[in-house]
Amino acid sequence: MKRLAWWLIGIAAIVGICVGLHEITSYSAHAQQSATITVGSMGSDYEVWQHIAKSQDAKKMGLTIKVKQITDGVQLNKATADGNVDVNAFQSWSYYQTYNQQNPKAKLAALGTTYLEPMGIYSKKYQSIDEIPDGATIAIADNPSQASRGLLLLQKAGLIKLAANFGVLGSVKDITSNPRHLKFKQIDDTTGPRIIKSVDAVLISNTVALEGHLHVLRDSIFHERLNKSTKDNVNILATAAKNEHRASYLKLVKLYHRADIQKYIKQKYYGTKINVNKPLSYFDN
Template sequence: MRKKWHKIIGTILLTLSIFILAGCGKSASANTNKTITVGSQGSDLEIWQHIAKSSQAKSAGLKIKVKEITDGAQLNKATTEGEVDVNAFQSWSYYQAYNKQNPNGKLAALGTTYLEPLGIYSKKYKKISDIPDGTTIAIANNPANTSRDLLLLQKAGLITLDKGFDALSNTKDIKSNPKNLKFKEIDDTTGPRVLNDVDVVLISNTVALDGGLHVLTDSIYHESVDQSTKDNVNILATAKKNKNNAQYKKLVKLYHNKKIQKYINKKYYGTKIEVNKPLSYLK
């Protein structure tokens, strides 16, 4: 009788073990096959919509859903709160500024994607030296892009910035302004529309492309790709708790796939310059 009970108990335990292992298997499989929601905007949104449908994504075993959120701060917030798994829109400097301003809702960078040269545009002047004293220049009204705009104006020889100028600096940190330039802060998504009303406007390439402008041919001055512009390299970002997520990291490798890059270069006329570097390159 005792042997019989031992046999029954053994059978029950074996059955439970099989169910538990099967459950674990399903859980692991569900995690691996989870659809990744990528939040984006502008031309980056179009890129990730293409990637999501691509055979390269399928080969990598990645199911991608793309969600549009047009406000950068809201997109980062949606990422930290889990509404979006990974976002694709921001530069390293924008990411750093956001984390400084939101210490309780930080992001983590997953990898580098590209650099789009920021451009100075004007319908009135054909070159930087044509810009006269007292000219009003429209610049971005968000911290990271404000500082990036001012750094480009310094590189163009129009102003000089304080030595400690950083990603959160602004017009108060201008050391020298020999042409007495005036600065008008605008929503940086409106640059192409403002171009008819202001003599000089700084416009990011994503926004410029959306407005039918090409930074390499239509701007009167633009960033060059070198060490001085590494803070402007774009990244993929996720919530800090997900920084080691292997599936999310696969998105970086997928972005740099040769066929994906061929599509991007053709569609955006070479204005999204691939940067395939470790994150240590940006630090």
């Protein structure tokens, strides 16, 4: 009986050890899976983050990154708010603010800055801003954040004046002075390069310009510069509001600004993605 009891105790111990090892293995696999950060992006940013995910810098920082492509900005922000995407990398500060204003129950939080992609004014008919004639037609994006950004650029170029309280949801209705009697044609902002010959000038974001084989620093007749007046156009990394202090997500900001990563981005995009490594307080008035 004693021998039988000891045999039973031994078998129970072995079973317990096996179960414990299985639980540890399952826990480790789950922990490894949960440590993977899903970064949602689109266009050239998708390519950038694919490179970052495979980089030695990511490995050195202990970050496992999966990159997911979602080609609609609103849907990408919604996926982030819902938790289907951990962090997104595609939007400017003004786009982010507009989204939060329009979606108060599903707000996002900014993690840090990445770059400024200058918006440009392009024309196949004129070589400079001064040549744009009276009554010219200017193509401008039909989405609020890009439209307001374009109007601010037109003001900077001296073509129009805007209301003093012009904000991220500003529109052509906020133009207070239009001395050249410019006409505005709203377009899908992804079509800018294709319609450039059919209008006098068109405002094109750099992501779209690159896809249309246009170089903002070389081909535009006027473009944004990095200064306080363009701070709202600086791109950011964003996450669901509840995750804004998550350490691994904040590491992505540092990862983006690593020297090797910046060297790749500069070479790949011909210097048109201007690195902006600033604290979030940079956006304060």
